Amino acid sequence: MSVNNVDSALSAYSVENRNTKETSNSDELGRDVFLQLLTTQLQNQNPLEPQENSEFVAQLAQFTQVESLDELSNSFGDFTGSFLSNQALQASSLVGTSVTVPTSxxxxxxxxxxxxxxxxxxxxxxxxxxxxxxxxxxxxxxxxxxxxxxxxxxxxxxxxxxxxxxxxxxxxxxxxxxxxxxxxxxxxxxxxxxxxxDTSLSANVNSVTVGADGELTLNLAGVGAYSFDEVVQFN
Missing domain, CATH: 2.60.40.4070 (Immunoglobulin-like)
Structure with a gap:
């Protein structure tokens, strides 16, 4: 069997694990699965044409890079969720207050x-x-x-x-x-x-809408909807 034939290694791995009772809920290649796949490749490589060390190093480096990007994505997702929560809290405190916006x-x-x-x-x-x-x-x-x-x-x-x-x-x-x-x-x-x-006038904040991107929209009495960035002054 050719050592470069990854499909053969995957097939061998599948045969070895066909009786397992645990079923993964994700299609992503986890760290444990990757190491088991790597072990299976070693066990099934052609002894006459052993796999080069550089190939294993390259696979490990590639997996490490993908895993790091995945962790970074999760961290950014947590940060975004926290940011939106803070925006929503800030928005709730504005209801009932008065702001000044460009309007006639x-x-x-x-x-x-x-x-x-x-x-x-x-x-x-x-x-x-x-x-x-x-x-x-x-x-x-x-x-x-x-x-x-x-x-x-x-x-x-x-x-x-x-x-x-x-x-x-x-x-x-x-x-x-x-x-x-x-x-x-x-x-x-x-x-x-x-x-x-041009005039800027005061208006009471009736409600605040938080967009999916975290942008705050103030719904002002008698004026309409204004972006948080358009506020000239908080009264």
Whole structure:
């Protein structure tokens, strides 16, 4: 029998073990099975053409490499499972909190406040914050006046407005502003031209979805679904 005929060695191994009572639940070649196969090859090699040592070393090296890759794969799988568990735990802690995301509309909660921010590219002598209800009707116009370049932070509760931590000498003339969805439009006079600025607004996290890849998706009240990476600020 040729020593290089692996099928013959496998056949001999099968004959020797046909009466065994244990049945493997896996088709993978385990360490014990590999060593038994190697022993069977040695027992059935042609004495006139013995197998070279280098061939055994090559087989051992190949098996060791495959086994190492298998262990690495299992370790990575354990790490991935642990990572997803941590992500899920982090996600659960976000429910009920408020975050700020890039959007022009959000929900004013009962007895709550909407906070927002805009980046002003250059100094302006006039900045206004207009607020529209779900029907598109203007319900408030907050005159923020002259502002320098940079980030402007504002807060609004339906009656009072605060800009950069200062309460404006202004009070809404509307007394019927209630909780609901509102759209914010911030415009500034830049070099004689009225320009609308992008806004980021606060919203409450209703629920969080953890994807198969571990990505968190925040489902925000009155806003919709946003990726965790899109959050500008945790309030």
């Amino acid at each position: 509309h959000t929900l004013l909660p009962p007895d709550g406040i909407v906070s927002g921010s805009v980046d002003i590219p250059a100094s302006t002598n006039e900045l206004n914050i207009e607020i529209y209800d779900a029907n598109g009707s203007l319900v408030d116009k907050i005159p923020a006046g002259a502002q320098s370049a940079g980030e402007l932070v504002f807060r609004w509760d339906g009656s009072y407005a605060e800009v950069n931590g200062e309460l404006l000498d202004w009070q809404s003339s509307r007394e019927d502003v209630s909780s609901g969805e509102y759209t914010f439009r911030v415009s500034a006079n830049l070099n004689g031209e009225v320009t609308q600025l």
